[in-house]
Amino acid sequence: MDKSGSAEADATALTDRPSLQKILEHFKDCSDMTRRSFSSCGVEAVYFTFLAGNDELLRDLVLPFADADPQEAASVLYRPPYCTVETLGECIEGILNGHAAIFLEDRAWLADVARSVGRKIEQSETETVIAGPHDGFVENWTENLAVIRRRLKSAKLKTVMLSVGEVSKTKVVLLYLDGIANPALVDRMTRRVESIEIDGVYDANMFVQLIDENPNSVFPQFMTTERPDAVTSKLLGGRIACIVDGSPSVFSTPTSFFDFFASPDDYYQRWLLGTALRMLRILGFLITICFTAFYVAITTFHYEMIPHTMLLNLTESRSKVPFPPLIEALLMETTIELLREAGARLPTKIGQTIGIVGGIVIGQAAVQAGFTSNILIIAVATSAIASFVIPSYIMSASLRLIRFGLIILAGILGNLGLMMGIALVIIQLAGITNLGASYLTPVAPANLADAIDTFVRGPFYALRKRPSIAQSPNPVKVKMKK
Amino acid sequence: MTEKLNVFHIALLIYMIELDITIFSLSRVVAENIGTNGWVGVILLSAAALVNIWMYRAVYVVGKGRSVHEIAETVVPRALLIPCYMALSLFWIAVGALVGKNFITLYQMLSFRSTSEIMIFLFYCVLIYCLLVKDLYSIVKATTVFFLITFALNILAPYFSRDWSLTRFTTSFFQGTEKGHSLAGWTEVFIVNIGYELCMFLFPYVDRKSKLFKGVVAGHLLNTSVQLLVVFIAFGFFSFQQLQVMEYPVLNTLEYFEFPFINRIDNLIYCVFLFPNLVSSVMFCYAALATMRRVFPKAKPKLLERGIAVVLFGAGCVSIALNPFGNLLNNAYYLETILAFLIPALLIPAAYRMRRKERSAGHEESGSG
Amino acid sequence: MRSRAAGKLSRFLALLLALLMLMMTGCSDQRIIEKIGFIRTIGLQAAAEDEGEEEEEENTGKIKVTISIPKTKEQDVIVYSTVSKTIRQAIKVFDLQNDRKIVNGQLRQIVFDTALSRKGIWKYLDTLMRDGSVGNRVHVVIAEGDLNHMLSRNFEQSGPAGEYIDNLLRTERRMGDVPDSNLYTFLRDYKDDGIEPSASILKETGNSLIVNGIALFQEDRYVGKIDAEEKIYFGMLLGNIRAGDMFLDYPDKDFVSEDSTLMRFNSSRKLKVLSVGGGAQPPKEKISLKLTGTLLEYNGGLDLESTAERHQLEDEIEKFVQLKCEAVLATMKELKSDAIGVGQHVRNAMPYAAWKRLDWPEEFARSQIEVHVDVHIKSFGKLQ
Numbered sequence A: 001m002d003k004s005g006s007a008e009a010d011a012t013a014l015t016d017r018p019s020l021q022k023i024l025e026h027f028k029d030c031s032d033m034t035r036r037s038f039s040s041c042g043v044e045a046v047y048f049t050f051l052a053g054n055d056e057l058l059r060d061l062v063l064p065f066a067d068a069d070p071q072e073a074a075s076v077l078y079r080p081p082y083c084t085v086e087t088l089g090e091c092i093e094g095i096l097n098g099h100a101a102i103f104l105e106d107r108a109w110l111a112d113v114a115r116s117v118g119r120k121i122e123q124s125e126t127e128t129v130i131a132g133p134h135d136g137f138v139e140n141w142t143e144n145l146a147v148i149r150r151r152l153k154s155a156k157l158k159t160v161m162l163s164v165g166e167v168s169k170t171k172v173v174l175l176y177l178d179g180i181a182n183p184a185l186v187d188r189m190t191r192r193v194e195s196i197e198i199d200g201v202y203d204a205n206m207f208v209q210l211i212d213e214n215p216n217s218v219f220p221q222f223m224t225t226e227r228p229d230a231v232t233s234k235l236l237g238g239r240i241a242c243i244v245d246g247s248p249s250v251f252s253t254p255t256s257f258f259d260f261f262a263s264p265d266d267y268y269q270r271w272l273l274g275t276a277l278r279m280l281r282i283l284g285f286l287i288t289i290c291f292t293a294f295y296v297a298i299t300t301f302h303y304e305m306i307p308h309t310m311l312l313n314l315t316e317s318r319s320k321v322p323f324p325p326l327i328e329a330l331l332m333e334t335t336i337e338l339l340r341e342a343g344a345r346l347p348t349k350i351g352q353t354i355g356i357v358g359g360i361v362i363g364q365a366a367v368q369a370g371f372t373s374n375i376l377i378i379a380v381a382t383s384a385i386a387s388f389v390i391p392s393y394i395m396s397a398s399l400r401l402i403r404f405g406l407i408i409l410a411g412i413l414g415n416l417g418l419m420m421g422i423a424l425v426i427i428q429l430a431g432i433t434n435l436g437a438s439y440l441t442p443v444a445p446a447n448l449a450d451a452i453d454t455f456v457r458g459p460f461y462a463l464r465k466r467p468s469i470a471q472s473p474n475p476v477k478v479k480m481k482k
Numbered sequence B: 001m002t003e004k005l006n007v008f009h010i011a012l013l014i015y016m017i018e019l020d021i022t023i024f025s026l027s028r029v030v031a032e033n034i035g036t037n038g039w040v041g042v043i044l045l046s047a048a049a050l051v052n053i054w055m056y057r058a059v060y061v062v063g064k065g066r067s068v069h070e071i072a073e074t075v076v077p078r079a080l081l082i083p084c085y086m087a088l089s090l091f092w093i094a095v096g097a098l099v100g101k102n103f104i105t106l107y108q109m110l111s112f113r114s115t116s117e118i119m120i121f122l123f124y125c126v127l128i129y130c131l132l133v134k135d136l137y138s139i140v141k142a143t144t145v146f147f148l149i150t151f152a153l154n155i156l157a158p159y160f161s162r163d164w165s166l167t168r169f170t171t172s173f174f175q176g177t178e179k180g181h182s183l184a185g186w187t188e189v190f191i192v193n194i195g196y197e198l199c200m201f202l203f204p205y206v207d208r209k210s211k212l213f214k215g216v217v218a219g220h221l222l223n224t225s226v227q228l229l230v231v232f233i234a235f236g237f238f239s240f241q242q243l244q245v246m247e248y249p250v251l252n253t254l255e256y257f258e259f260p261f262i263n264r265i266d267n268l269i270y271c272v273f274l275f276p277n278l279v280s281s282v283m284f285c286y287a288a289l290a291t292m293r294r295v296f297p298k299a300k301p302k303l304l305e306r307g308i309a310v311v312l313f314g315a316g317c318v319s320i321a322l323n324p325f326g327n328l329l330n331n332a333y334y335l336e337t338i339l340a341f342l343i344p345a346l347l348i349p350a351a352y353r354m355r356r357k358e359r360s361a362g363h364e365e366s367g368s369g
Numbered sequence C: 001m002r003s004r005a006a007g008k009l010s011r012f013l014a015l016l017l018a019l020l021m022l023m024m025t026g027c028s029d030q031r032i033i034e035k036i037g038f039i040r041t042i043g044l045q046a047a048a049e050d051e052g053e054e055e056e057e058e059n060t061g062k063i064k065v066t067i068s069i070p071k072t073k074e075q076d077v078i079v080y081s082t083v084s085k086t087i088r089q090a091i092k093v094f095d096l097q098n099d100r101k102i103v104n105g106q107l108r109q110i111v112f113d114t115a116l117s118r119k120g121i122w123k124y125l126d127t128l129m130r131d132g133s134v135g136n137r138v139h140v141v142i143a144e145g146d147l148n149h150m151l152s153r154n155f156e157q158s159g160p161a162g163e164y165i166d167n168l169l170r171t172e173r174r175m176g177d178v179p180d181s182n183l184y185t186f187l188r189d190y191k192d193d194g195i196e197p198s199a200s201i202l203k204e205t206g207n208s209l210i211v212n213g214i215a216l217f218q219e220d221r222y223v224g225k226i227d228a229e230e231k232i233y234f235g236m237l238l239g240n241i242r243a244g245d246m247f248l249d250y251p252d253k254d255f256v257s258e259d260s261t262l263m264r265f266n267s268s269r270k271l272k273v274l275s276v277g278g279g280a281q282p283p284k285e286k287i288s289l290k291l292t293g294t295l296l297e298y299n300g301g302l303d304l305e306s307t308a309e310r311h312q313l314e315d316e317i318e319k320f321v322q323l324k325c326e327a328v329l330a331t332m333k334e335l336k337s338d339a340i341g342v343g344q345h346v347r348n349a350m351p352y353a354a355w356k357r358l359d360w361p362e363e364f365a366r367s368q369i370e371v372h373v374d375v376h377i378k379s380f381g382k383l384q
Helices: A005-013 A020-026 A054-065 A070-077 A088-096 A141-151 A183-194 A204-211 A228-236 A257-261 A271-300 A308-318 A325-345 A348-368 A374-389 A393-431 A448-452 B007-018 B022-033 B039-062 B068-075 B078-110 B117-132 B136-163 B183-193 B196-205 B212-237 B240-245 B249-255 B266-272 B274-295 B303-322 B328-368 C002-029 C087-097 C114-119 C122-130 C147-152 C161-175 C183-191 C228-238 C307-335 C342-348 C352-357 C360-366
Strands: A033-038 A043-048 A099-104 A107-112 A157-164 A170-177 A223-225 A240-244 A250-253 C036-038 C041-046 C063-070 C077-084 C101-103 C109-113 C139-144 C198-204 C209-218 C221-226 C241-249 C257-275 C284-300 C368-379
Touching (some): A020 A088, A054 A070, A054 A099, A054 A107, A070 A099, A088 A107, A141 A170, A141 A240, A157 A183, A170 A183, A183 A240, A204 A223, A223 A228, A228 A250, A257 A393, A271 A325, A308 A374, A325 A393, A348 A374, A374 A393, A393 B117, A393 B136, A393 B266, A393 B274, B007 B136, B022 B039, B022 B183, B022 B212, B022 B240, B039 B196, B039 B328, B068 B078, B078 B117, B078 B266, B117 B136, B117 B274, B136 B196, B136 B266, B136 B274, B196 B328, B212 B240, B212 B249, B240 C183, B274 B303, C036 C063, C041 C114, C041 C161, C063 C147, C077 C087, C077 C147, C087 C101, C087 C122, C109 C114, C109 C122, C109 C161, C114 C139, C122 C183, C147 C161, C147 C198, C161 C198, C209 C228, C209 C307, C221 C228, C228 C241, C228 C284, C228 C307, C241 C307, C257 C307, C257 C342, C284 C342, C307 C360
Parallel strands (some): C041 C109, C109 C139, C139 C198
Antiparallel strands (some): A033 A043, A043 A099, A099 A107, A157 A170, A223 A250, C198 C209, C241 C257, C257 C284
């Protein structure tokens, strides 16, 4: 990993045999490091105070060595959980991961005394479901890996351990199912992760931006989720999942645009209901990007499209508004975004207050004060609500941004502007690839079998194949006859 | 990427290239030039286009899937070809520009009457450029989505059934034309098919599995059926003499829609037709791009695309300045029709020549070896 | 890498520049809804000889244009009126008076008075058809009486005349006995050589407007009308009626029944050309009507409980409808106005060239049209 000249000197030293002196030298000025000497047996132990747990220390250090003589200590050290280390580098890495380095005479061992840190597994805040499993990923990668392993009890579930970040050394685990995932894609993904050169990675949503193929696109290109059941289904679909340590989001690849509109609980409902929900989300998608823009287009340019009865009401409510529709709509959209952002930053209880205040202020006062028209309020509120129908928070944020672009275009060129905006979005989408796969699968390249599992949620007997986007060598997933 | 276009996408692409602004006036043009029951003429002309497609197939088969440029270059000296390439490229860019310009000037009949066409056209060119810098696969992918949106509009057709009457079709055939039947008149109807000839630039992107010509024929037939639908609706919805006086019958049919929540969707739906026009324009530009690549094989990436976008904009401006009302597009399409038949007629013998050359070269090789 | 970034930047800037330029240019075409006055109704009258601002000026050939623009409050309208040569000229005059830009994208009806419509209305409709912002669902209406008064009145039913006419015609049309007369149908039938256009006639009464018959045209000239009581029979002859109501008031002499009402009946028309005529032979056509409905009102000598007498009643209705239809046809033939499209069928029964030689209005006037009516009563209501 280290590439710079000064680090190279360290790199040669890292292959040396470990010794207490070298370790102390390496970690000098780390005041949270503890050195513990057991005088009765000559054992020296070094570990980071706050990474270690009291119980673990007691079990693996204090009890075995406190009153032991050197021979006894040596015999203990050749049993598990102690393992010998041969190089300084290994030893340093172990200490950084919360292990205790144990030195006796000129030999060194590592013992895992790390205490489990972080929160317990609990429900994901951003992706909640009514029916279905309620556990969500946590920040600790081992826990996340364990959750997935518990769901996929198969030796075919392979993991590739990588680490990213020259300083942070963040653990990145690629998971795939051997024989179902396409090995070429796994290779490609591994190489891409290895090619990252950055000081640190803090979250999976950040990590994916380092490896995506179209960094300037507004769309997220990797599907991140906090739900283990979603990841399991992706893995079984032949995709590659990836855990980034320190992040409760796990991402999977290759991803298509439409994956962001599917939620795991579509599969827990009856298929007709699941299908209705998928349709609803697509409707929500259209409303959220077009509705306000359409309002702006017709009130600014295309009055002839409004039915007469509606026109009079609309004109009356607009007649007190001092701004043109474009400015009016942008103002209201910005206000809604402010509200949403404020709600996200505040604790839940205050967030509710914000909601009430915002609702009253925007819903009532703004109209009465002649600040906006009430039809615009309906349009803005509907598109805001529609944006929350989209299961992926990241995608819904992107769509909200696109909405602003479309509103501006509609305010300039009316319906034509709106269509040009949509054309731009489609052109943009068409250009995106993810691990070489088209972002628009299953529309382009068209694939009927995938479409049944994308725009509708077909009954399980119809979903016989894994998604084509994963290019799985073993495409059949349901063998049951109808 | 090694992926090849598949038959489905080829069909959609051809459909979308053929579909352009001419469909809006098709019913009138048919009524003027073919006369009563002109839909029969539409079928005949579609068959003529099929013959032309068959000629391209011959080029493909005889040339063993080589690109048309390669075929031409093995027979004709490069020095002679370059001016041809340049001229053709310019012409195709001009066609692309005219499609866009006509789309915009027609839109200005509906709204934005005083906005400068050049400004709107500039935006159109930006869209074309955004598509053109991507590879053909991305163009095809975008086309698929455009197709789905455009094709969905056909569900509006049953709306007309109330005022549609078979009686207005009349029982006579090909009567009541404005100036009698002429080749020029029938060609004016034929140009609605123009676009399929661009399949010759797809040769490098297909293999045996792609079934290129199945796709081209399917796309062409799909387009013909949409033309027939349009003509059928118009001939039963309008009276024959009325059709002849309406500039863009499709717009008039769209004006007729009235829903409780929205009226006059002609404007909105016309704007959706931005997509097929965009595809037509971009594919003509793509034809120019593919040809210019042969002239400047070492050009920097994106340089040619940029050049084409600039020429496109220039051509649009010139056509707006020269003749804001006249139908330059029709004239361009006449020329394109001639080219559509001429190019394969020249290429088939060239491909045979190439084959013979290769075979003799092969013999020499095997003889010496 | 840097040059690519620079390229991206320049692309972005170019896009921004284009946006800015577009933003400036789009403004002139803005039609922000509260800043425009949209014409709801245009009324056209032949200008009276003594009207107009300058008395000296010749008023013949000029028209009096009245427009009504709804205000934002639903019950209010602004009515402008002036004498001018064309609609456009008048709108220019109104534009000078109105505080908002006058546009005609929301035009719903154009009303002609009888005097002007007798001279021909095509040139006025042509002006509107050319305008891309005018839709083709604009009602074409003929008004009897004082047009100005009608348009400036507020009615109890739905306020201003414009709104009222629109709603009234829509409701009537849904039953099918009034032909759909809008710009689209008018142009269609005006241009078609086998049919003449028709339009609804409106008349003012004490507190409402009434559909007072169907206007018949020769080309674009109003030549006569079908009376209100007979418009249902015109509707049957023209095409299919869905859920119509018909009151039958039998004349005494040949009928047993006194009166009856056929409710929610459907009718279908079949037109067959028996002979296209030629020379001294008049063309012969046969119109078959089929009526199915519910009988809800009956006074007369028939006992509706017996099946035989029910059939007799059906026969009586058939006879009555036939008489009425023949009367309607006679009116149309007298006016030489083929508003029900017999000519289309005759045209389809003969060669194109022969049709072109034919003077259809004359042929129509002398053609023999048989009417066959077939009535089927589905039910007689809830009482026996």
